[in-house]
Amino acid sequence: MTADLIPELPDAADDAALAFASLAVRAGQSRSAEGEHSEAIYPTSSYVFDSAAQAAARFAGEEPGNIYSRFTNPTVRMFEQRLAALEGGEACVATSSGMAAVLTACMGLLKQGDHVVCSRDVFGNTTALLNNFLARFGVATTYVPLSDTAAWRAALRPETKVLYLETPSNPLMELADIRELADIAHGHGALLVVDNCFCTPAQQQPLALGADVVVHSATKYIDGQGRCVGGAVVGSKALIEKDIFTFLRNAGPTMSPFNAWVFLKGLETLPLRMRAHSAAALELAQWLAVHPAVARVNYPGLETHPQHALARRQQSGFGGVLSFELEGGRAAAWSVIDAVRMISITGNLGDTKSTITHPATTTHGKLSAEQKAAAGITEGLIRVSVGLEDVTDIRRDLARGLDALAR
Numbered sequence: 090m091t092a093d094l095i096p097e098l099p100d101a102a103d104d105a106a107l108a109f110a111s112l113a114v115r116a117g118q119s120r121s122a123e124g125e126h127s128e129a130i131y132p133t134s135s136y137v138f139d140s141a142a143q144a145a146a147r148f149a150g151e152e153p154g155n156i157y158s159r160f161t162n163p164t165v166r167m168f169e170q171r172l173a174a175l176e177g178g179e180a181c182v183a184t185s186s187g188m189a190a191v192l193t194a195c196m197g198l199l200k201q202g203d204h205v206v207c208s209r210d211v212f213g214n215t216t217a218l219l220n221n222f223l224a225r226f227g228v229a230t231t232y233v234p235l236s237d238t239a240a241w242r243a244a245l246r247p248e249t250k251v252l253y254l255e256t257p258s259n260p261l262m263e264l265a266d267i268r269e270l271a272d273i274a275h276g277h278g279a280l281l282v283v284d285n286c287f288c289t290p291a292q293q294q295p296l297a298l299g300a301d302v303v304v305h306s307a308t309k310y311i312d313g314q315g316r317c318v319g320g321a322v323v324g325s326k327a328l329i330e331k332d333i334f335t336f337l338r339n340a341g342p343t344m345s346p347f348n349a350w351v352f353l354k355g356l357e358t359l360p361l362r363m364r365a366h367s368a369a370a371l372e373l374a375q376w377l378a379v380h381p382a383v384a385r386v387n388y389p390g391l392e393t394h395p396q397h398a399l400a401r402r403q404q405s406g407f408g409g410v411l412s413f414e415l416e417g418g419r420a421a422a423w424s425v426i427d428a429v430r431m432i433s434i435t436g437n438l439g440d441t442k443s444t445i446t447h448p449a450t451t452t453h454g455k456l457s458a459e460q461k462a463a464a465g466i467t468e469g470l471i472r473v474s475v476g477l478e479d480v481t482d483i484r485r486d487l488a489r490g491l492d493a494l495a496r
């Protein structure tokens with residue numbers, strides 16, 4: 090008989106009965122014989138066997154256990170089991186970055202001749218990965234507007250294997266109805282993959298809504314403090330252990346135990362941080378919505394958001410990212426960005442530090458004018474990832490540039 094490919098951790102806590110915040114602190118912890126309270130970091134590339142026979146059994150997959158840290162590592166396993174518990178998934182594979190998670194999901198789930206339907210507003214590198222690399226290996230992709238269910242249906246082909254989306258979208262904070270798209274995917278014999286980076290499991294659990302696979306950039310809210318790059322793929326044991334883990338084991342986009350430890354610590358405060366990010370973002374969105382220099386605010390927590398009802402139903406919080414639009418195009422947007430003194434001008438998001446970005450010339454700068462127009466990325470658009478500074482200071486920092494425009 091073949092043992093499970095991914096060994097269970099010894100003495101992992103029985104987490105079944107714990108609430109979300111408790112799982113964030115406790116799930117997946119495995120203590121060594123030293124009895125350490127905080128999770129241990131295991132910096133080892135390989136593992137020692139008791140005998141030649143045991144080595145043979147491990148390599149043959151007949152006995153569970155560690156072999157080599159490209160495949161499994163106890164610190165990384167603790168992170169994987171904790172995130173799986175939070176997403177409500179059976180299994181998880183951690184990766185070296187969010188893009189490595191997207192690549193691992195694609196390589197594990199797709200083959201030559203397959204077709205992907207993808208929402209138009211996904212992370213730029215995901216689009217590049219699908220268009221410039223997977224296309225070379227005979228995987229075709231069709232892009233559809235995220236919230237247009239009819240367009241998703243119309244894009245299906247007999248060879249469609251994966252529907253892929255991010256919700257809410259970056260930077261316009263548009264939503265997809267995960268349950269509806271899961272039904273469309275399953276009715277077609279395809280899988281639904283959701284990038285859950287913006288909400289995290291603290292505010293949205295795609296697997297419970299019918300998605301098959303969740304991918305993460307742990308770089309964002311899971312770390313939450315801007316320190317490490319990492320990612321993860323979560324889903325059923327059958328999908329993750331067979332297709333996803335096997336790719337990771339052979340190709341090696343593995344998370345380091347040091348980074349896994351940082352992400353474990355990040356998960357412990359994730360529910361608290363997400364609540365604080367969301368509360369500050371809502372307050373800021375409400376203030377921006379009535380500022381005379383601001384033409385429009387995109388934030389699902391506002392009652393004026395066209396999909397506010399869906400956001401209330403599908404998410405347990407509205408997230409920490411918002412965007413807003415100024416009439417004066419690039420000059421106006423840049424003047425507001427250049428007037429900030431505290432907020433960081435950087436492309437990253439999901440940090441304790443608030444960040445401000447001009448999508449049209451940075452994160453979405455590689456899109457053609459037509460692509461930007463279709464995606465709603467205007468020259469007057471600004472994205473803010475609302476951090477954990479006092480919201481009064483964030484508001485004052487933005488007001489400096491906005492008040493000058495309104496004069």
Ligand SMILES: *Cc1c(COP(=O)(O)O)cnc(C)c1O
Nearest residue numbers: 186187188212284286306308319
């Ligand atoms: C950042 C990001 C990624 C890529 O993650 P990295 O950790 O930077 O590789 C993927 N999806 C979304 C939505 C992101 O914001």
